[in-house]
Amino acid sequence: MLRFLTGGESHGPCLTAIIEGLPAGLPLETENINYYLKKRQGGYGRGERMKIESDQVEITSGVRGGLTLGSPLTLVIKNRDWANWEEYMRAEPRGEDTKRTVKRPRPGHADLAGGIKYRQYDLRNILERASARETAARVAVGAVCLSLLSVLKIEAVSHVTRIGSAECGSVPTWEKIKEFAPLSPVYCADRQAEEQMIKEIETAREAGDTIGGIFEVRLRGVPVGLGSHVHWDRRLDGSLAQALMSIPAIKGVEVGAGFRAAFEPGSKIHDEIFYSPEKGYYRLTNSAGGIEGGISNGEDIVLRAVMKPIPTLKKPLQSVDIETKKSREASFERSDVCAVPAASVVGLAAAAFVVARCILEKFNSDHLEELREAVERYREYARRF
Numbered sequence: 278m279l280r281f282l283t284g285g286e287s288h289g290p291c292l293t294a295i296i297e298g299l300p301a302g303l304p305l306e307t308e309n310i311n312y313y314l315k316k317r318q319g320g321y322g323r324g325e326r327m328k329i330e331s332d333q334v335e336i337t338s339g340v341r342g343g344l345t346l347g348s349p350l351t352l353v354i355k356n357r358d359w360a361n362w363e364e365y366m367r368a369e370p371r372g373e374d375t376k377r378t379v380k381r382p383r384p385g386h387a388d389l390a391g392g393i394k395y396r397q398y399d400l401r402n403i404l405e406r407a408s409a410r411e412t413a414a415r416v417a418v419g420a421v422c423l424s425l426l427s428v429l430k431i432e433a434v435s436h437v438t439r440i441g442s443a444e445c446g447s448v449p450t451w452e453k454i455k456e457f458a459p460l461s462p463v464y465c466a467d468r469q470a471e472e473q474m475i476k477e478i479e480t481a482r483e484a485g486d487t488i489g490g491i492f493e494v495r496l497r498g499v500p501v502g503l504g505s506h507v508h509w510d511r512r513l514d515g516s517l518a519q520a521l522m523s524i525p526a527i528k529g530v531e532v533g534a535g536f537r538a539a540f541e542p543g544s545k546i547h548d549e550i551f552y553s554p555e556k557g558y559y560r561l562t563n564s565a566g567g568i569e570g571g572i573s574n575g576e577d578i579v580l581r582a583v584m585k586p587i588p589t590l591k592k593p594l595q596s597v598d599i600e601t602k603k604s605r606e607a608s609f610e611r612s613d614v615c616a617v618p619a620a621s622v623v624g625l626a627a628a629a630f631v632v633a634r635c636i637l638e639k640f641n642s643d644h645l646e647e648l649r650e651a652v653e654r655y656r657e658y659a660r661r662f
């Protein structure tokens with residue numbers, strides 16, 4: 278079973294991820310992981326912190342000579358800001374030092390609920406781990422999964438479809454997303470919408486405000502039969518939605534037609550089935566987003582996620598000082614104006630992990646070659662079914 282854990286605070290020394298269950302023989306390069314880390318840090322609308330951090334992964338176990346060993350893979354990303362925080366964040370006891378403590382919880386953050394739950398009167402003890410800085414570790418894990426998927430001829434892309442009221446005109450093709458989204462400052466494949474999106478971000482910045490949006494993740498080449506209808510927690514759509522919802526600030530997920538399905542009759546929503554000896558079973562439409570009954574059906578998997586506006590505001594919202602109980606403005610931490618482009622990279626990573634986990638669940642293999650052969654054999658079987 279493929280699984281991972283991450284550890285690390287936002288201003289601690291580093292983030293660590295340990296992945297278990299990868300087959301031996303998978304080629305891995307730090308440069309490829311760093312590409313996705315850089316993308317997560319980029320995107321129009323990000324704050325000052327991203328200029329300090331230039332994430333680089335270090336692989337400290339599980340790989341030798343560029344190939345995985347089948348042992349736990351450990352990924353470490355140093356926090357370059359650590360030098361400025363060591364005095365306040367070190368593991369050793371600190372005495373009564375109150376510098377950089379947080380007493381005014383920010384609405385929209387884990388600060389207050391987490392403080393009450395864990396009995397922490399310095400809310401920094403909550404926000405350090407609740408921070409989306411942790412998603413750098415998840416992106417590193419996702420980059421490894423994308424390498425595995427690519428060997429199995431499964432491709433994945435993500436792109437931004439909406440920021441505030443600026444939206445992609447029409448649904449861009451796979452090719453357009455692949456070509457244009459990586460070059461766009463907002464990771465959008467539609468040039469006209471991109472301009473509007475940048476304007477929306479600038480308007481929010483000037484007002485001391487923040488803004489959210491929507492991104493889409495697509496996977497192509499996913500074999501039919503991942504996930505299952507037999508139990509609620511084995512459904513592929515459920516697992517993917519959970520992975521996307523677990524990204525900080527994601528408040529909704531759609532699969533395929535998603536919420537549009539509420540407004541259309543069945544005759545317009547369901548994807549009719551066709552067959553040809555070359556392709557096997559196929560569809561001409563994909564409202565199901567590649568998943569039927571919790572099982573992948575061989576079509577592109579299409580997921581969309583809604584991100585709320587960033588909750589730390591330059592013009593802070595009203596809050597309460599947890600010591601004095603007096604009304605105060607919420608505390609301010611250096612912050613992004615819009616992180617939808619960055620979240621689209623996290624979403625890509627999250628979906629890649631789930632699909633890689635389902636692949637290994639179905640085709641459990643100790644070596645990559647064994648896995649590749651099993652997937653190819655199965656694809657041939659499915660084509661002729």
Ligand SMILES: Cc1cc2nc3c(=O)[nH]c(=O)nc-3n(C[C@H](O)[C@H](O)[C@H](O)COP(=O)(O)O)c2cc1C
Pocket residue numbers: 324385386387407408409412524525526527585587588589611612613616619620623
């Ligand atoms: C890539 C990314 C970057 C984020 N950057 C910030 C930020 O700079 N400031 C902030 O207040 N929230 C930021 N967030 C959102 C918060 O982490 C999130 O809203 C908060 O942890 C509360 O979780 P919830 O929104 O899921 O309830 C970011 C989220 C993501 C995915």
